[in-house]
Amino acid sequence: MRSSRASFVVVAGLLAGVALLFLMSANEAHSPLRHLYFLPVLWAAIRFGLRGGSLVALLAVLLYAPIVLLLMERGGPAAEVGEGIATIILLLGVGSLTGRLRDRAKGEALRHRGLAQLQRAMAGGGELPEILERAVTVLRENERAHEITLFLKFSESDPMFLTVGPDRSPRWLSGASCDLRQDSAAAWVLKTRTVLYISDVFTDLRIQKEPSWGPFPRRLLLIPLMVAEECIGLVALERHGEFGRAERASAQATGMEIGIGIEHARLTLRQRRFAEELQAKVAAATQNLRELDQAKSDFVSMTSHELRTPLTAIQGFSELLLAREASVERARLFHQYIHQEATRLGRIVSDLLDLSRIELGRGVELRRRAVDALPLLERNVSLVEREASGHRLVCHAEPQLPPVYADPEKLDQIIQNLLSNAIKYSPAGGTIRLVAETAVVPGRVDISISDEGVGIPPESLSRIFEKYYRIRNTATTRVRGLGLGLALVKSLVEAHEGEIRVQSQVGKGSCFVVTLPQHSPETTAAAAPEDRRLD
Numbered sequence: 001m002r003s004s005r006a007s008f009v010v011v012a013g014l015l016a017g018v019a020l021l022f023l024m025s026a027n028e029a030h031s032p033l034r035h036l037y038f039l040p041v042l043w044a045a046i047r048f049g050l051r052g053g054s055l056v057a058l059l060a061v062l063l064y065a066p067i068v069l070l071l072m073e074r075g076g077p078a079a080e081v082g083e084g085i086a087t088i089i090l091l092l093g094v095g096s097l098t099g100r101l102r103d104r105a106k107g108e109a110l111r112h113r114g115l116a117q118l119q120r121a122m123a124g125g126g127e128l129p130e131i132l133e134r135a136v137t138v139l140r141e142n143e144r145a146h147e148i149t150l151f152l153k154f155s156e157s158d159p160m161f162l163t164v165g166p167d168r169s170p171r172w173l174s175g176a177s178c179d180l181r182q183d184s185a186a187a188w189v190l191k192t193r194t195v196l197y198i199s200d201v202f203t204d205l206r207i208q209k210e211p212s213w214g215p216f217p218r219r220l221l222l223i224p225l226m227v228a229e230e231c232i233g234l235v236a237l238e239r240h241g242e243f244g245r246a247e248r249a250s251a252q253a254t255g256m257e258i259g260i261g262i263e264h265a266r267l268t269l270r271q272r273r274f275a276e277e278l279q280a281k282v283a284a285a286t287q288n289l290r291e292l293d294q295a296k297s298d299f300v301s302m303t304s305h306e307l308r309t310p311l312t313a314i315q316g317f318s319e320l321l322l323a324r325e326a327s328v329e330r331a332r333l334f335h336q337y338i339h340q341e342a343t344r345l346g347r348i349v350s351d352l353l354d355l356s357r358i359e360l361g362r363g364v365e366l367r368r369r370a371v372d373a374l375p376l377l378e379r380n381v382s383l384v385e386r387e388a389s390g391h392r393l394v395c396h397a398e399p400q401l402p403p404v405y406a407d408p409e410k411l412d413q414i415i416q417n418l419l420s421n422a423i424k425y426s427p428a429g430g431t432i433r434l435v436a437e438t439a440v441v442p443g444r445v446d447i448s449i450s451d452e453g454v455g456i457p458p459e460s461l462s463r464i465f466e467k468y469y470r471i472r473n474t475a476t477t478r479v480r481g482l483g484l485g486l487a488l489v490k491s492l493v494e495a496h497e498g499e500i501r502v503q504s505q506v507g508k509g510s511c512f513v514v515t516l517p518q519h520s521p522e523t524t525a526a527a528a529p530e531d532r533r534l535d
Contacts, residue, residue: 007043007044007047007048010040010043011040011043011044011047011056014036014039014040014043015037015040015056015059015060015063017036018033018036018037018039018040018060018063019063021033021036022034022063022064022067034064034084034087035087037060037063037064037087037091038090038091038094040056040060041053041056041057041060041091041094041095041098042094042098043056044056044057044095044099045057045094045095045096045098045099045102046098046102048099049099049100049102049103049106050096050099050100050102050103051099052099053094053095053096053098053099053102054092054095054096054099055095056095057091057092057094057095057096058092058095060091060095061088061091061092064084064087064088064091065088067084068081068084068085068087068088071084107247107250110142111250111254113142114138114139114142114143115254115257117138117142118135118138118139118142118257118258118261119257119261121134121135121137121138122134122135122261122262122264122265123261123264123265127269128265128266128269129162129172131265132150132152132162132262132265133162133164133170135150135258135261135262136148136150136162136164136170136235137164137168137170139235139237139258140164140168140237143237143239143247144239144241145237145238145239146165146166146218146238146239146240147163147164147165147166147238147239148163148164148235148236148237148238149161149162149163149235149236149238150162150163150233150234150235150236151180151186151233151234151235151236152225152232152233152262153190153232153233154232154266160172160173161173183206184206184207185198185204185206185207185220185222186222186234186236188206189222189223189224189234190224190231190233190234193224193226193231194224195221195222195223195224195248195251195255196221196222197219197220197221197222197243197248198219198220198221198222199217199219200217200218200219201218201219201220201238202217202218203217204220207220217240218238218239218240219238219239219240219241219242219243220236220237220238221236221237221238221243221247221248221251222234222235222236223235223236223237223251223254223255223258224255224259225255225256225258225259225262226255226256226259227259227260227262227263231259232259232262232263233259233262234255235254235255235258307345307348309341310341310342310344310345310348311341311345313337313338313341314338314341314342314345317334317335317337317338318338320334321334321335347416350413351417351484351485351488352484354413354488354491354492366407366410366495366496367407367409368405368406368407368496369405369406369407369408369519370403370404370405370519371403371404371405371406371408371411371519372403372404373397373401373403373404373436373445373447374395374397374401374436376408376411376412376415377395377397377415377434377436377447378395379412380412380415380416380419380434381393381395381419381434383416384416384419384420384423388423388432390429391423391426391429391430391431391432392429392430392431392432393431393432393434394431394432394433394434395434395435396433396434396435396436397435397436397437398436398437398438401436401437401438401445402438402445402518402519402520403518403519404445404447404516404517404518404519405496405516405517405518405519405520406496406516407496410492410495410496411496411516413488413489413492414489414492414493414514415434415447415449417485417486417488417489418449418485418489418512418514419432419434419449420485421485421486421512422449422450422451422453422510423451425451425453425454425510426451426452426453426454426509427453427454428452428453430451430452430453430509431451431452432449432450432451432452433448433449433450433451434447434448434449435447435448435450436448439515441515443517443518443520444498444515444516444517444518445515445516445517445518446513446514446515447513447514447516448511448512448513448514449511449512450509450510450511450512451509451510451511452508452509453509453510454506454507454509455504455505455506455507455508455509455510456471456502456504456506456510457471457506461502461504464486464502465486465487465489465490465500466487467484467487468484489514493514493516496516496517497516497517498514498515498516498517499514499515500512500513500514500515501513501515
C-alpha cells in the first residue's frame with residue numbers, strides 16, 4: 001500500500017512538473033517539452049498496468065490538450081496542431097498499450113509462479129491424497145477461488161472428489177457418491193475435453209447448487225485435466241470475481257500441467273512402492289539364500305554324523321572279528337550289530353536317494369497291489385522290537401478290513417519311519433498303538449500310529465513335514481536323525497493318492513493317521529503305467 005502511494009505521488013509530481021515547465025516556457029504545443037508527458041504515463045503504465053497507464057495518459061492529455069486547442073483557435077489547422085494531435089494520440093496509445101503489455105507480462109509471471117508453486121506442492125512427497133490436498137490448496141490461493149473441487153476418474157470403479165472451501169479443510173468423497181449426471185457440466189467437460197465458463201452457478205441448470213444470496217454472482221470455471229490424449233478428471237474453480245479472458249485462455253495449459261503433475265505423482269509413488277517391494281524381495285531372497293546356505297551346512301554336518309555312527313560301528317565290530325578269535329555266540333552277536341548298523345545305513349541312503357529323485361522329478365517307481373494291513377504292521381513291529389525296549393507295542397486291525405492298494409516296500413518304508421519316530425520321541429516308554437480301520441471316506445483305509453511321548457508344540461505342527469526340520473526338545477536332544485523321515489513319508493503317501501494328518505498334545509503324545517485307497521478290481525484297472533511313478 002505504501003509503495004502504491006509513493007508511486008502515485010511520483011506520477012503526480014511528474015505531471016505537475018511537466019505542466020509547470022510548459023507554463024514557464026513559451027507554452028507552445030510543438031515544444032519538445034511535450035515529450036516529457038510520456039515519463040509519468042510510462043511510469044504509471046509500468047507500475048499500475050492498463051488502468052493506471054490509461055488514467056495517467058488521460059490526465060496528461062487533459063493538461064496538454066488546452067494548449068493544442070488554443071493553437072487551433074489562433075492559427076487553424078497548421079503543422080504544429082498536427083504534431084499536438086499526434087502527441088495526444090501517442091500519449092493515449094502508449095498508456096493503454098504499455099499498461100496492457102504490463103498486465104499480460106504480470107499475468108504470465110503470476111501464472112508461471114503459480115505453476116511453480118503447484119509443482120513444488122505436488123513434488124513434496126507423501127501419499128497421493130496428501131499430494132492432491134496440497135496441490136488443490138495452492139491452486140485455490142493462486143486463483144483466489146471461493147471454492148475449488150478436484151474430480152479424478154482413473155478408472156470407472158474408482159472416482160473421487162476433493163473439495164477445499166473457504167475454511168481450507170479438504171473434504172473427500174469416493175465411490176457411488178461421485179457418480180456424475182450425464183447432463184451435468186462436469187460430464188460435458190470430461191466428454192469434450194474443453195474449458196467451460198459459467199457466469200452464474202445458481203442459475204445454470206447444468207449445476208446442482210443450492211441458491212445462496214450475495215452481492216455478486218458466483219462464477220465457475222471447469223478445466224479438464226489432460227495427460228497426453230487422456231482426460232483423467234477436471235478442476236472446478238468457483239469465485240465471486242470475474243474470470244478474465246487471459247485466465248480462461250491459460251486454463252487449458254493449467255489443466256494440462258495439473259494432469260501431468262498428478263500422473264507424475266502417481267508414477268513416482270508407484271515407482272517408490274515398486275522399489276520398496278523389490279527391496280523387500282531382495283532382502284527375502286538374501287535371507288533365503290542365507291537359510292539355504294545354513295541348511296546346506298547343517299545337512300552336511302548332520303549327514304556326516306548320521307553316516308559316521310553306523311560306519312564306525314560296522315568298522316569297529318568287523319575289526320574285532322578280524323583281530324581276534326571269538327566264540328560262535330560272540331561272533332553271532334557282532335554280526336547282528338553289523339547287520340543292524342548296515343540296515344540303518346541303508347535306510348538313510350535310501351531316504352536320501354528317494355527324496356533326491358522326487359526333487360529332481362525323476363520319480364520313484366510304485367508297484368502297487370493288494371496289501372493286508374495287519375500282517376504288514378506286525379512285521380514292522382517285529383523289526384523294531386529290539387529298538388523299542390521299554391515300550392509296549394500294540395497292533396490291531398478291524399475285522400473284515402479290505403486290503404490296501406499300495407506298494408508293499410514303500411508302505412513298509414512309511415510305517416517304519418512313523419514307528420521309528422514314535423519310539424524315538426517317547427523316551428519314557430509307554431504304549432505305541434498301530435491301528436488299521438476303515439476310513440470315514442468311502443473306499444479308504446486309515447492306518448494310525450500313536451504314542452505317549454513328548455508331543456509336538458502347536459507352532460511346529462505346520463512344519464514337521466519340511467525337510468531337515470527337527471523339533472527342539474530337551475527330552476529328545478540325543479535322538480539321531482536328518483529330519484527327512486516325515487518329509488519322505490508325506491511324499492510317498494501322496495504318491496499313493498492318499499493323505500497324512502497329525503494330532504498332538506505336548507506331554508501326552510502324538511497320533512499320525514495315513515489314509516490310503518482300498519484295493520478293488522476298479523482301482524487295479526484304472527492304474528495306468530505312468531501312475532506307477534512318483535513324480
